[in-house]
Amino acid sequence: MTLHLLIHYTLLIIVFLVLLSLLIAGGFLVAFFWAVGTGQYDDEVTPSIRILFDDPPIPSDDVEP
Amino acid sequence: MTSNLSVPPTTELERFAYDNKIVQQFAYATAFWGLIAMSVGLLAALQMVFPVLNFTAETTFGRIRPLHTNAAIFAFVGNGIFMGVYYSLQRLLKTRMYSDVLSKIHFYGWQAIILAAAITLPLGLTTSKEYAELEWPIDIGIALIWIVFGINMFGTIMKRRERHLYVAIWFYIATWVTVTVLHLGNSMEIPVGMWKSYPVFAGVQDALIQWWYGHNAVAFFLTTPYLGLMYYFLPKAANRPVFSYRLSIIHFWALIFIYIWAGPHHLLYTSLPNWAQSLGVVFSIMLIAPSWGGMLNGLLTLRGAWDKVREDPVLKMMVVAVTAYGMATLEGPLLAIKSVNAITHYTDWTVAHVHVGTLGWNGMLTFGVLYFIIPRIFGTTLYSRRLANIHFWIATLGVVFYTVPLYWAGWTQSAMWKQFLPEGILQYGNFLETVDAILPMYALRAFGGAIYLSGVILMVYNLIRTTRQGTLIADEAAAAPPLAASPAGHKGEYWHRWIERRPVQLLIGSTIVVLIGGLLEIFPMVLVESNVPKIAAVTPYTPLELEGRDLYIREGCNNCHSQMIRPFRSETARYGQYSMSGEFIYDRPHLWGSKRTGPDLHRVGAKYLHSWHYRHMQDPRSTSPGSIMPPYAWLLEDKLDVSQLSTKISMLRLLGTPYPAGYEEYAIEDLRDQARDIADNLREAGVEDDALEEKEIVAIIAYLQRLGTDIKPKPQVQLKK
Numbered sequence: 001m002t003l004h005l006l007i008h009y010t011l012l013i014i015v016f017l018v019l020l021s022l023l024i025a026g027g028f029l030v031a032f033f034w035a036v037g038t039g040q041y042d043d044e045v046t047p048s049i050r051i052l053f054d055d056p057p058i059p060s061d062d063v064e065p
Numbered sequence: 066m067t068s069n070l071s072v073p074p075t076t077e078l079e080r081f082a083y084d085n086k087i088v089q090q091f092a093y094a095t096a097f098w099g100l101i102a103m104s105v106g107l108l109a110a111l112q113m114v115f116p117v118l119n120f121t122a123e124t125t126f127g128r129i130r131p132l133h134t135n136a137a138i139f140a141f142v143g144n145g146i147f148m149g150v151y152y153s154l155q156r157l158l159k160t161r162m163y164s165d166v167l168s169k170i171h172f173y174g175w176q177a178i179i180l181a182a183a184i185t186l187p188l189g190l191t192t193s194k195e196y197a198e199l200e201w202p203i204d205i206g207i208a209l210i211w212i213v214f215g216i217n218m219f220g221t222i223m224k225r226r227e228r229h230l231y232v233a234i235w236f237y238i239a240t241w242v243t244v245t246v247l248h249l250g251n252s253m254e255i256p257v258g259m260w261k262s263y264p265v266f267a268g269v270q271d272a273l274i275q276w277w278y279g280h281n282a283v284a285f286f287l288t289t290p291y292l293g294l295m296y297y298f299l300p301k302a303a304n305r306p307v308f309s310y311r312l313s314i315i316h317f318w319a320l321i322f323i324y325i326w327a328g329p330h331h332l333l334y335t336s337l338p339n340w341a342q343s344l345g346v347v348f349s350i351m352l353i354a355p356s357w358g359g360m361l362n363g364l365l366t367l368r369g370a371w372d373k374v375r376e377d378p379v380l381k382m383m384v385v386a387v388t389a390y391g392m393a394t395l396e397g398p399l400l401a402i403k404s405v406n407a408i409t410h411y412t413d414w415t416v417a418h419v420h421v422g423t424l425g426w427n428g429m430l431t432f433g434v435l436y437f438i439i440p441r442i443f444g445t446t447l448y449s450r451r452l453a454n455i456h457f458w459i460a461t462l463g464v465v466f467y468t469v470p471l472y473w474a475g476w477t478q479s480a481m482w483k484q485f486l487p488e489g490i491l492q493y494g495n496f497l498e499t500v501d502a503i504l505p506m507y508a509l510r511a512f513g514g515a516i517y518l519s520g521v522i523l524m525v526y527n528l529i530r531t532t533r534q535g536t537l538i539a540d541e542a543a544a545a546p547p548l549a550a551s552p553a554g555h556k557g558e559y560w561h562r563w564i565e566r567r568p569v570q571l572l573i574g575s576t577i578v579v580l581i582g583g584l585l586e587i588f589p590m591v592l593v594e595s596n597v598p599k600i601a602a603v604t605p606y607t608p609l610e611l612e613g614r615d616l617y618i619r620e621g622c623n624n625c626h627s628q629m630i631r632p633f634r635s636e637t638a639r640y641g642q643y644s645m646s647g648e649f650i651y652d653r654p655h656l657w658g659s660k661r662t663g664p665d666l667h668r669v670g671a672k673y674l675h676s677w678h679y680r681h682m683q684d685p686r687s688t689s690p691g692s693i694m695p696p697y698a699w700l701l702e703d704k705l706d707v708s709q710l711s712t713k714i715s716m717l718r719l720l721g722t723p724y725p726a727g728y729e730e731y732a733i734e735d736l737r738d739q740a741r742d743i744a745d746n747l748r749e750a751g752v753e754d755d756a757l758e759e760k761e762i763v764a765i766i767a768y769l770q771r772l773g774t775d776i777k778p779k780p781q782v783q784l785k786k
């Protein structure tokens with residue numbers, strides 16, 4: 001009952017949302033450290049160029065899907 | 066080709082095939098649901114000019130409008146996201162999707178969810194929370210299918226043959242992670258039946274979590290995935306690298322860290338504590354920087370390639386899309402400034418703003434991607450470039466014809482709402498005058514929507530002809546070297562090692578992080594305890610009012626009527642005492658609304674006679690000449706379903722509404738008593754109906770007469786005889 005009252009009469013929701021948002025932001029922070037740490041951003045030039053090159057078509061009978 | 070230059074000659078190429086079948090399926094679904102979503106939108110737009118188009122209960126505006134928004138967001142844009150992700154992810158990572166089976170489950174599951182929405186929303190099965198209207202069984206379905214998508218995407222990332230995760234993929238990842246949390250957060254509800262639930266949080270809290278969700282649905286469903294698509298398809302279509310790859314990385318990280326906090330700007334001048342409103346405003350303003358960084362990055366990619374834009378309909382579509390993104394993301398922060406919001410909120414300005422986003426940004430980018438993908442996966446060229454160019458101009462004009470009249474309407478209506486005579490009374494005291502003034506704008510908006518839709522029909526024809534002149538390359542052959550050991554292997558362990566060697570620092574660091582969380586937890590609670598005054602006069606809804614409230618939700622009244630009087634003289638003069646947070650503590654869900662097509666209803670209670678409401682529901686124009694509200698004749702005919710009443714009472718008590726123990730057993734008696742009183746009153750006013758006390762109309766009258774009266778001085782009109 002006390003928990004219900006608390007949920008009712010305070011803006012517990014803001015706490016909940018702040019924590020949830022911090023959790024998301026924290027998750028992204030870890031992802032950011034991972035990205036920097038594993039060298040994802042060591043090269044800031046060629047990735048944007050490499051996506052433009054698609055592989056040459058290969059005769060489809062050589063391929064296992 | 067060039068991508069193989071870095072591969073040592075000894076490395077054997079691995080052969081595999083991209084799955085184009087799934088891309089084709091999502092592409093077809095995108096086009097199909099786009100047609101449906103926009104047709105339903107056109108119907109809704111026309112209903113606002115011609116109320117006669119509210120044919121049946123299932124097709125009234127209050128039910129059609131959520132159908133339109135859900136179809137546009139989750140069916141049209143949703144399938145568009147999956148189409149673009151399944152096409153680009155495979156190519157960016159040089160691998161087939163992780164699992165064909167998961168891809169199929171994802172596709173059919175998502176279409177089943179859309180179908181369920183298309184059936185339940187017209188039936189009035191809704192939670193009333195904007196963009197989260199679907200009831201709990203469908204919410205569970207969405208969660209499951211979204212997880213399937215996640216497994217499929219992360220599985221693909223794990224088995225990639227390209228170590229670098231291109232920026233588009235980061236946008237996809239952020240989309241998946243955040244939408245998961247948002248959906249789970251806003252769907253916390255307790256079922257009281259197969260198709261009815263109450264949210265765990267009430268009133269102001271429910272409103273805050275709803276708009277935290279609502280804003281981030283725009284951010285992480287309509288924006289981040291489409292930015293990912295922009296960063297892949299725009300450079301591909303222009304055949305040149307993005308203007309600055311470094312800027313794209315900054316754009317990504319800045320955007321996702323800021324976006325999450327901007328939700329409260331949907332609740333400016335409401336009963337939400339002021340500091341939370343200010344938080345939303347500050348982060349909204351900050352958003353201009355990353356958003357415009359992204360827009361400029363997209364547009365500058367075309368530097369030196371504008372000759373291609375002149376020729377290529379794909380690029381044209383994308384240029385307008387990115388421009389619309391820039392316009393909407395500048396306008397959004399401006400609308401989040403409190404003094405601007407005071408003018409624009411609840412008006413059609415907001416509707417114009419979101420349509421710059423959906424028609425301009427999402428729509429045009431989707432068209433561009435469709436024109437890009439379909440010829441490629443069918444091994445052919447576009448059937449008619451000319452038709453696509455015509456589509457481009459029709460769509461662009463459609464956006465203009467849609468938004469400009471609504472900006473005009475919004476401003477006009479707001480100015481009329483706020484206009485006082487020198488005598489100090491409202492110049493347009495009758496709300497209907499402010500509706501009548503903007504009807505021509507509504508008609509023009511419907512025209513804009515109609516031509517935008519006709520462009521889509523043209524596109525569908527063009528795409529069908531394109532598919533006919535080629536054949537689907539269901540499995541597109543490709544080859545790539547396997548992923549070599551990380552060239553930056555030692556770096557991969559950098560953070561891990563750094564932390565591992567510093568246990569003391571780690572302990573201190575984690576303690577600080579926990580403390581910050583704890584402080585944030587305690588601070589608002591202490592602060593806010595005094596901000597939500599408990600109002601002794603505010604009591605739970607009676608059983609009949611509760612059932613009436615659920616009818617209000619079923620009919621979607623909140624789509625046109627707010628229940629939130631802002632603390633402005635123009636609003637208190639029109640509606641009465643401004644709304645206070647303590648008045649909403651039993652509101653599950655909150656029904657504050659976000660648009661006033663009709664007047665605010667928070668203090669409508671005891672303002673009119675029961676018989677006025679009866680006549681008004683029967684034919685709104687009999688009591689309010691010129692009203693564009695649909696008639697609700699079935700409320701007068703249908704019997705009130707009270708089968709869930711005792712469950713509703715029990716569940717609400719479980720959530721904290723102070724109904725006495727065991728009240729669920731005799732709540733029905735109170736309901737009957739109150740219904741009899743209202744029915745007697747109606748009969749005295751000349752309503753002839755033998756079974757009046759069992760009809761739905763009685764419940765909705767009970768609810769409307771209760772609204773906002775808890776803190777009102779005692780009504781002049783005696784409700785009970």
